Amino acid sequence: MDAQQKYGSDRLDDQFVLPIKRDLEDKYIEESRRKRNKVNRAAKVLHFKVNSAILPECYNSTIDIKSDSWCGFQTIALLVKGDEDAFPMVKADMLKALENYAAVYKDKFHYDIDELRTVVSYGRDLVKPYPPCPMDYWFVSPCFVQLAADTYEIPIAVYSNDESRNMTGDLVYHPLLDMPHIRPTRSIRPIPVVLHHVNHYHWATVDFVKSIEMIWPKIDYFSEEMNKQLNPGNLIRTFCRYLSIKKDKKSNQAAE
Structure with a gap:
């Protein structure tokens, strides 16, 4: 009994695809992928102008945060807890x-x-609906960025x-990468x-x-x-070995 009799002609076609048919399928799949990517790029949602150091192919869209004056802590909450309204929890973590x-x-x-303690403490016990945050208690860089990086053991790039x-x-405002100053307790990259x-x-x-490797900005001098x-x-063993990080030209020249 040959393979066609044993499995049937339809099953045989599924198991053994002719080279010409496979080439046509691969071509169709590739063309479909390109069309989808073209549509996705055209449909990219931009709530604000993205810094040119972040190449367009590296991101799908921008993610805006509610403009209610808690936005810095809310952005951290969205990134680490998946919910911008969880910012009181972020404040509690950062205070600790x-x-x-x-x-x-x-x-x-x-x-x-x-x-720092006054600003981070303010609003950590809030419940919805959240009132506006006075300007004196806003999230500012670099101090709260460094604190967030250390709190959650993650590098934070600021643009x-x-x-x-x-x-x-x-540039007046250089993109910078703030690194945790402690060795991460987690084994993930x-x-x-x-x-x-x-x-x-x-x-x-x-x-x-996620499939495109990002070139990250140079590390903040004080953080480094x-x-x-x-x-x-610590940085070489834990973070830099996994990341493509822009080098500081001045540091390179000094080293030479």
Whole structure:
């Protein structure tokens, strides 16, 4: 009994596809994929101008956050807890981390710990509906970015849609990567999250394409120096080995 008699002609076609048929199918699949990608790019939703350092092919769309003055903490809540309304929980987490690392922040970053504690504490016990947040308690960079990075053991990339340059031609607001200063307790590869500053008063983020490798901005100088002092080799062993990070030209020239 031959294969066609045993399985039937239809089953045989499923098991053994002719090369010509396979080529046509592959071509059709590839053309369909390109059409879908073209449609997706055309339908990309942009709530704000994305920094040009984030290439268009690296993200699907922007993710806007409610403009109710809690947006910085809300963006962190969305990124780490999946819900921007969970920002009171984020504040509680960050407050706990602040107490753990207060000495480090004071000695290495010269942060005003009392001021940080006041801002982070404000609103952590709120329940819906959330009232507007006074400007004195807004999320600002770099101090709260570093605290969030240490709280959740994740690198945080900060971008701005203001790409203006100064008299010497340098960017006024450089994209920067803030790194946790502690060794991660989790074994998973830490992928950075993005905080995107919008029009100088709002925070939001972007939805990345996971299959495309992102080139991340240079590491914030103070964040890198703190890692070198507290945990020599920590960045290379835990984060940098998995990430493509832009090098600081000045550092490279100095090394040469």
